[in-house]
Amino acid sequence: MPEEFKLRLRNISPKKHICVSQQFTSEYLFELFALAKEMEENSHLYSEVLKNKIICLLFYEPSTRTRLSFESAANRLGAKCLVSENASQFSSAIKGEIIEDTIEMVNHYADFVVVRHVEDDVAYKILNSTKIPYINAGTGKTQHPTQSLLDVYTIYQNFQRLDNLKICLCGDLLRGRTVDSLVYLLSKFKNNKFYFVSPENSRIKSDLKDHLHEWQKINNLDFVESDNLINVLPDIDILYITRIQKERFENPEEYELAKGKFILNLQNVSLMKNESIILHPLPRVDEIAKEVDNDPRAKYFQQARNGVYIRMALLKILNDNTDL
Amino acid sequence: MPEEFKLRLRNISPKKHICVSQQFTSEYLFELFALAKEMEENSHLYSEVLKNKIICLLFYEPSTRTRLSFESAANRLGAKCLVSENASQFSSAIKGEIIEDTIEMVNHYADFVVVRHVEDDVAYKILNSTKIPYINAGTGKTQHPTQSLLDVYTIYQNFQRLDNLKICLCGDLLRGRTVDSLVYLLSKFKNNKFYFVSPENSRIKSDLKDHLHEWQKINNLDFVESDNLINVLPDIDILYITRIQKERFENPEEYELAKGKFILNLQNVSLMKNESIILHPLPRVDEIAKEVDNDPRAKYFQQARNGVYIRMALLKILNDNTDL
Amino acid sequence: MPEEFKLRLRNISPKKHICVSQQFTSEYLFELFALAKEMEENSHLYSEVLKNKIICLLFYEPSTRTRLSFESAANRLGAKCLVSENASQFSSAIKGEIIEDTIEMVNHYADFVVVRHVEDDVAYKILNSTKIPYINAGTGKTQHPTQSLLDVYTIYQNFQRLDNLKICLCGDLLRGRTVDSLVYLLSKFKNNKFYFVSPENSRIKSDLKDHLHEWQKINNLDFVESDNLINVLPDIDILYITRIQKERFENPEEYELAKGKFILNLQNVSLMKNESIILHPLPRVDEIAKEVDNDPRAKYFQQARNGVYIRMALLKILNDNTDL
Numbered sequence: 026m027p028e029e030f031k032l033r034l035r036n037i038s039p040k041k042h043i044c045v046s047q048q049f050t051s052e053y054l055f056e057l058f059a060l061a062k063e064m065e066e067n068s069h070l071y072s073e074v075l076k077n078k079i080i081c082l083l084f085y086e087p088s089t090r091t092r093l094s095f096e097s098a099a100n101r102l103g104a105k106c107l108v109s110e111n112a113s114q115f116s117s118a119i120k121g122e123i124i125e126d127t128i129e130m131v132n133h134y135a136d137f138v139v140v141r142h143v144e145d146d147v148a149y150k151i152l153n154s155t156k157i158p159y160i161n162a163g164t165g166k167t168q169h170p171t172q173s174l175l176d177v178y179t180i181y182q183n184f185q186r187l188d189n190l191k192i193c194l195c196g197d198l199l200r201g202r203t204v205d206s207l208v209y210l211l212s213k214f215k216n217n218k219f220y221f222v223s224p225e226n227s228r229i230k231s232d233l234k235d236h237l238h239e240w241q242k243i244n245n246l247d248f249v250e251s252d253n254l255i256n257v258l259p260d261i262d263i264l265y266i267t268r269i270q271k272e273r274f275e276n277p278e279e280y281e282l283a284k285g286k287f288i289l290n291l292q293n294v295s296l297m298k299n300e301s302i303i304l305h306p307l308p309r310v311d312e313i314a315k316e317v318d319n320d321p322r323a324k325y326f327q328q329a330r331n332g333v334y335i336r337m338a339l340l341k342i343l344n345d346n347t348d349l
Numbered sequence: 350m351p352e353e354f355k356l357r358l359r360n361i362s363p364k365k366h367i368c369v370s371q372q373f374t375s376e377y378l379f380e381l382f383a384l385a386k387e388m389e390e391n392s393h394l395y396s397e398v399l400k401n402k403i404i405c406l407l408f409y410e411p412s413t414r415t416r417l418s419f420e421s422a423a424n425r426l427g428a429k430c431l432v433s434e435n436a437s438q439f440s441s442a443i444k445g446e447i448i449e450d451t452i453e454m455v456n457h458y459a460d461f462v463v464v465r466h467v468e469d470d471v472a473y474k475i476l477n478s479t480k481i482p483y484i485n486a487g488t489g490k491t492q493h494p495t496q497s498l499l500d501v502y503t504i505y506q507n508f509q510r511l512d513n514l515k516i517c518l519c520g521d522l523l524r525g526r527t528v529d530s531l532v533y534l535l536s537k538f539k540n541n542k543f544y545f546v547s548p549e550n551s552r553i554k555s556d557l558k559d560h561l562h563e564w565q566k567i568n569n570l571d572f573v574e575s576d577n578l579i580n581v582l583p584d585i586d587i588l589y590i591t592r593i594q595k596e597r598f599e600n601p602e603e604y605e606l607a608k609g610k611f612i613l614n615l616q617n618v619s620l621m622k623n624e625s626i627i628l629h630p631l632p633r634v635d636e637i638a639k640e641v642d643n644d645p646r647a648k649y650f651q652q653a654r655n656g657v658y659i660r661m662a663l664l665k666i667l668n669d670n671t672d673l
Numbered sequence: 674m675p676e677e678f679k680l681r682l683r684n685i686s687p688k689k690h691i692c693v694s695q696q697f698t699s700e701y702l703f704e705l706f707a708l709a710k711e712m713e714e715n716s717h718l719y720s721e722v723l724k725n726k727i728i729c730l731l732f733y734e735p736s737t738r739t740r741l742s743f744e745s746a747a748n749r750l751g752a753k754c755l756v757s758e759n760a761s762q763f764s765s766a767i768k769g770e771i772i773e774d775t776i777e778m779v780n781h782y783a784d785f786v787v788v789r790h791v792e793d794d795v796a797y798k799i800l801n802s803t804k805i806p807y808i809n810a811g812t813g814k815t816q817h818p819t820q821s822l823l824d825v826y827t828i829y830q831n832f833q834r835l836d837n838l839k840i841c842l843c844g845d846l847l848r849g850r851t852v853d854s855l856v857y858l859l860s861k862f863k864n865n866k867f868y869f870v871s872p873e874n875s876r877i878k879s880d881l882k883d884h885l886h887e888w889q890k891i892n893n894l895d896f897v898e899s900d901n902l903i904n905v906l907p908d909i910d911i912l913y914i915t916r917i918q919k920e921r922f923e924n925p926e927e928y929e930l931a932k933g934k935f936i937l938n939l940q941n942v943s944l945m946k947n948e949s950i951i952l953h954p955l956p957r958v959d960e961i962a963k964e965v966d967n968d969p970r971a972k973y974f975q976q977a978r979n980g981v982y983i984r985m986a987l988l989k990i991l992n993d994n995t996d997l
Contacts, residue, residue, distance in 0.1 A: 069725075087762070087765070087767050088765075089757065089765040089778070090765065093729065093755050093779070093782050094782055096782075097727060097755060097782040097783065100753040101725075107417050107421060107424070108434075109417075110757065110758060111762075112413070114411070114435075117411070117412075117413040117414065118413075120411070120632050121632065121634040121635075125639075127413065129650050129653070130413070130417075130631070131417070133418075133421075133657060134417050135417075135421065307770070308768050310769040310770070315773075326777050326778070329777070329781055330781035332781075401720055403748055403749070405741065431744050431745060431748070432756075433741075435759070441737040441738065441955070441956035444735070444956050444958070445956065446737070446956035449963075450955065451737060453974050454737070454738055454741075454742075454955070454974070454977045455741070457977055457978035458742055458981060459745065
């Protein structure tokens with residue numbers, strides 16, 4: 026995608042469309058967090074906020090958490106959902122329809138459109154054809170902005186701040202998208218330090234690295250890359266661990282070697298600070314042992330829970346701004 | 350299907366079930382159009398018309414537009430939807446259940462049943478087992494009657510008449526179903542002329558041709574078959590273009606030859622009359638160049654939009670007549 | 674599954690979770706039946722019982738009847754549904770997520786969770802992670818407890834009793850699950866006699882046989898195994914026939930031999946008592962000829978109908994007990 030398109034996506038108001046995590050300002054975040062908290066505490070007050078509104082969810086990639094939490098959020102606000110659980114096989118996509126035409130159609134069927142898509146740059150195409158608020162629910166290997174919102178909300182709940190944090194991001198940093206969205210967002214705040222821990226062949230993308238270099242001075246941020254998780258555990262406030270995607274490795278032995286280094290069990294959790302937290306976008310496979318679930322630092326199920334309230338708040342803000 | 354079964358389908362009241370487009374009378378159409386227009390203008394007045402009603406949608410073939418527009422229509426009227434997005438693989442059909450048994454079940458679960466099915470003659474089987482209003486959302490290669498309703502509604506919006514029209518139907522006329530439903534319907538009106546433009550091996554079905562010969566005198570209709578789109582463009586009021594289905598051609602070179610003749614771009618659109626219109630049931634692949642979308646004659650997205658209001662009106666009429 | 678786990682499942686209150694059919698007491702059944710009847714007669718009084726409640730349906734195996742009847746029941750009570758029609762392929766399961774993690778998530782998204790799963794012992798895993806009422810909609814080859822509820826309800830409607838009955842269970846008794854759930858339930862009542870009719874290689878499971886031996890004296894029950902359907906037809910009150918699953922047979926000739934013996938047509942129905950009834954969990958393939966549908970003894974479509982009211986009643990009872 027040309028640089029000017031990326032810039033355009035970053036400059037769209039998150040009260041209009043949700044495309045990339047760079048859109049979110051501190052002001053927006055704190056308004057969203059306050060609303061999410063209020064909605065969790067007094068959900069019954071919001072059960073008709075989206076009455077008679079229709080939300081279309083088009084998922085071109087498998088999903089459970091993201092889709093169901095959007096649907097749960099929509100239902101709690103009184104909206105109705107039009108769902109394509111597997112749009113790549115059972116929709117017109119299989120007949121060769123381009124996404125722009127699909128969106129032209131959805132403009133007339135729904136009041137909001139939520140899309141997960143396999144293409145990295147699809148957000149720009151969608152934005153060019155949508156006349157209703159669009160929410161990016163995951164684009165290829167590039168972004169998953171609503172995930173980053175619930176990630177930072179969970180961080181904020183635990184630290185009451187989004188600056189002066191030491192965050193380790195661990196896993197397949199080359200092929201995932203949640204890490205990118207989270208780092209783009211946290212780099213907006215002062216004095217954060219990022220530890221990128223991954224197998225040698227799964228380092229962060231060059232785009233993200235360029236971004237970090239650009240913001241290094243502006244926000245006094247720091248970052249290191251490593252393939253050793255154990256060494257960083259004692260230092261960090263937040264461990265954000267993701268799946269190592271076996272299918273991406275060409276050499277199975279290399280996968281086995283890599284994987285072994287990034288498995289979190291109670292033994293290595295004990296190296297972490299008491300007040301630190303463990304996050305995971307889920308689903309996990311075996312990178313966090315089940316025994317860790319009961320450790321007070323494990324916050325990944327709280328993250329999943331937060332997803333519903335964050336998405337409720339996000340939908341309400343979009344709805345409040347549709348007529349502006 | 351034996352002739353007497355076909356006759357039975359054609360004679361069913363469209364206020365009871367929607368099976369084939371021959372069911373629709375002028376009187377029905379104009380009542381439907383008026384209601385669709387009213388619903389578009391005052392949709393908030395109709396948000397509880399189907400309150401506590403349940404609509405079951407069974408799709409045995411992929412669909413986006415038809416299914417989602419039915420769901421959108423149902424939701425706008427306050428109904429709930431039971432959906433099988435891919436009934437051929439994830440329903441009892443895979444265990445060998447016949448459609449009649451599926452319908453016997455749906456009788457008890459829902460108040461309306463909408464079915465898209467791969468079989469040409471399935472409407473008759475469904476009609477024999479349904480106790481609730483049935484809507485045909487596409488049967489094999491034969492019919493797609495609700496598509497023809499939104500097609501003629503769009504024509505009516507633009508010409509304020511359904512007679513004295515020159516309509517070119519272009520594409521794979523042998524394997525599609527939307528053209529058949531539309532032509533069966535328009536042949537009910539006086540002085541229409543049809544131009545069937547297709548590759549040599551994809552001419553209209555013999556059933557449709559027999560029908561046209563039968564009605565030629567009654568309604569003073571006329572029709573020609575051709576494989577040259579350019580020649581007819583200056584003459585026509587309506588260009589109804591459909592996909593050439595690549596997978597149907599045995600010889601890829603023949604496909605390429607055929608395809609080239611039926612691609613609509615701004616250059617050949619300029620041959621059309623100013624007041625003419627371009628329709629397409631969608632999805633399109635490449636038979637209409639994207640550049641045509643902004644031409645004022647392009648009405649295919651308006652068609653998609655009309656689908657929601659036509660289906661709302663259709664559901665309301667069926668509902669109003671369930672107790673008769 | 675260890676014996677102590679099975680015992681635990683059997684001892685859970687059916688007002689909290691629905692795991693296995695052994696949970697249901699006479700008292701529970703008669704309360705459920707009364708409520709189901711009341712809901713059928715006065716359904717409009719119950720349209721807001723589950724207002725603002727969310728039901729999550731996760732189907733890891735194909736289903737039509739069970740899923741749609743749960744959705745129909747939920748909608749009639751005013752609840753919203755989150756649906757995964759094909760969770761094994763389009764959910765996080767495909768990324769390797771374990772069911773316990775999926776349920777941890779659903780705890781935060783919904784108020785009830787309904788699961789059909791391919792694993793025999795999954796109910797225990799789910800029960801260990803759910804914080805909301807769980808309903809088993811089918812587990813591998815072992816149980817389908819809500820099916821057994823609508824089965825016994827249909828029996829009760831026809832005989833006004835659940836004891837002193839002669840029941841023939843016919844089909845593939847080794848690989849099905851509906852027969853197990855029904856027999857576990859009916860063996861709780863006095864003086865029932867079971868006739869298990871199946872191909873030699875598809876006899877009832879050893880678990881069920883052990884259970885029958887255990888309860889033989891307690892409730893004066895009796896049972897026989899046979900491969901001859903015709904001989905038992907004159908004796909029985911209830912014929913519960915199920916699919917012979919062709920794909921399970923190693924030798925196609927053996928299948929053909931087996932199958933022929935268990936096809937019900939009007940000729941062998943005529944051997945049955947006038948007041949007897951024919952049940953089938955559906956879908957059927959060819960084990961009941963269509964000509965039998967109009968025989969007054971055929972109650973399998975009534976069964977399907979009863980499923981909606983039984984599931985409505987079951988959801989209401991669970992809901993009434995969530996705060997206890």
